Amino acid sequence: MATVKAVRFYGQRNLKIEEIAPQTCGPFDVRVKVAFCGICGSDIHEYLGGPILTPKLGSKDPHTGLQLPVTLGHEISGEVVEVGPAVTTVAVGQRCAINPSVDDRHHGTDPCRTCRLGKPNLCKRWACYGLSAPGGGFSDEIVVHSASIVPIPDSVPLRVAALCEPLAVxxxxxxxxxxxxxxxxxxxxxxxxxxxxxxxxxxxxxxxxxxxxxxxxxxxxxxxxxxxxxxxxxxxxxxxxxxxxxxxxxxxxxxxxxxxxxxxxxxxxxxxxxxxxxxxxxxxxxxxxxxxxxxxxxxxxxxxxxxxxGLCYTSEDFAVVVEALASGKLRAEEMITAVVPLRNAIEGAFEELINNKDNHIKIIVHPN
Ligand SMILES: [Zn+2]
Structure with missing residues (x-):
């Protein structure tokens, strides 16, 4: 069986780049071939002082059941390569960013009051891909719920689309x-x-x-x-x-x-x-x-x-950001200070950001 490369977090100062089995694509899920994934301050906090948002050693995330090791990375852009049989809103070939917030839609449960009030970013069963929900962006691919897909127009390069998440914050x-x-x-x-x-x-x-x-x-x-x-x-x-x-x-x-x-x-x-x-x-x-x-x-x-x-974002925030990027008014590409291959992510992204923080705004990782 083909494997995928992934940066996996085992605990404090313990990251490994491994070949792992691909995730299963469920009926409501889509598989995204990762183009780029930015590294975030929270990834560094996990690496230096975690587990914080990732599951504690020996326990499971209460909402997703995820256990260590966790594939990190939640500032993701890519292209849809597979859709589950129940997905009607997304097609193969769609260029996308990913809204990594996981809420009651993802769990398939009735929405909690906060979700019903239009604030899924504050859902009582909140989790996040790349931290507390299965799959992450420092990998060749990730499987996410179809509701997490943010369509990206052809005019916006996928390396810039990886900035959608921090811009949505x-x-x-x-x-x-x-x-x-x-x-x-x-x-x-x-x-x-x-x-x-x-x-x-x-x-x-x-x-x-x-x-x-x-x-x-x-x-x-x-x-x-x-x-x-x-x-x-x-x-x-x-x-x-x-x-x-x-x-x-x-x-x-x-x-x-x-x-x-x-x-x-x-x-x-x-x-x-x-x-x-x-x-x-x-x-x-x-x-x-x-x-x-x-x-x-x-x-x-x-x-x-x-x-x-305030915490995170909702799909409205991603929509505003994508429109601003497509209009050319939001010149965010200058935020990218390095692009690093996945095989060098630990030294080139994590350690580089810790040791040379002042030289960087955003380091993005690309698999291949
Ligand atoms: Zn909820």
């Missing part, structure tokens, strides 16, 4: 934040999600977008990606004392930005985000926190500021 955060065209924005942190936010905010008609970033190479990328100003929070060149980002924002806006996105997630960026946002504005957390932070609710109560967060 940014799109979702912007959409649920209450952002309106013309709003002034502060983005704290110019990593992959911060830069994706910046690109999409500009496409969606943001007013001034300010970025706070310490790393000179990331700050330069933020300028290239259209930031109106990039502020180094550690550089008090005007000798003002206090928070230089807040001072800068207050000089450039009437009374603070409309929305701030914290894509760093430390106490200093949370404090800055709250202080730099106008009364009645929104502080939106995009970061994952390893420990709790302090917040004085008075900072929200006395000014009616809103503090909120």
């Amino acid at each position: 940014a799109c979702h955060m912007i959409r649920v934040s209450g952002f309106q065209p013309g709003d002034s924005i502060l983005v704290l942190g110019a990593g992959p999600i911060g830069l994706a936010l910046l690109l999409l905010l500009k496409v969606r008609g943001a007013g001034q977008v300010f970025v706070s970033e310490i790393s000179p190479s990331r700050a330069e990328k933020a300028r290239q990606f259209g930031a109106d100003a990039v502020i180094d929070p550690t550089n008090d060149s005007m000798g003002e004392g206090g928070d230089v980002v807040v001072s800068f924002v207050q000089r450039k806006t009437e009374d603070g930005v409309d929305v701030s996105f914290d894509a760093t997630g430390i106490q200093a960026t949370l404090d800055t985000a709250i202080a730099a946002t106008r009364a009645g504005g929104t502080i939106f957390n995009v970061a994952i926190h390893e420990k709790p932070l302090l917040i004085n609710p008075n900072a929200l109560t006395l000014t009616e500021k809103k503090y909120m967060g």
Whole structure:
């Protein structure tokens, strides 16, 4: 029987590239030949400190039954090569990205209340291909439910389509934040999600977008990606004392930005985000926190500021991203800083991203 190559996670610092049996394609499933798969911060977190979202050693994911080892990779583009007998919405040959979120549609159960409310990204039985559901994108192929297929028009290269997932994350955060065209924005942190936010905010008609970033190479990328100003929070060149980002924002806006996105997630960026946002504005957390932070609710109560967060995306977010890519307005290809063959994924993608983080935005892996 033919085998497929896959990068499999066995536990902390334990990845293996193996030849494994192909997955079964069930009645509602489709088989996708992977073209490209991006590596995400959560893949690195699993590798360095996992299992986190992957199943614990010796136990199964409660919703999918998945056990270690897990094929990683959830930022996937490719082409449909097989469809199950009950699939009517997707045909062989379809170019696609994959929405890796698994919800009640995938489990074949009645939708939970959250799913019925149109928020399958928050399903109580949520899982994710490449982490907690079977199959991943660091492989020659993956089998997914037909509902996970995001059609990609011929005008969008499949290497760019692999960016749909991180772009959909940014799109979702912007959409649920209450952002309106013309709003002034502060983005704290110019990593992959911060830069994706910046690109999409500009496409969606943001007013001034300010970025706070310490790393000179990331700050330069933020300028290239259209930031109106990039502020180094550690550089008090005007000798003002206090928070230089807040001072800068207050000089450039009437009374603070409309929305701030914290894509760093430390106490200093949370404090800055709250202080730099106008009364009645929104502080939106995009970061994952390893420990709790302090917040004085008075900072929200006395000014009616809103503090909120968001998770993943829905199919609506993928649709917005694909349309923006197809229109040519969303120039996301510059996010790709390396393309690495699957056989070299551990050294060329995982270790490279850990050791040379500042040189990269997005590394994508391609099988062959
Ligand atoms: Zn649900």
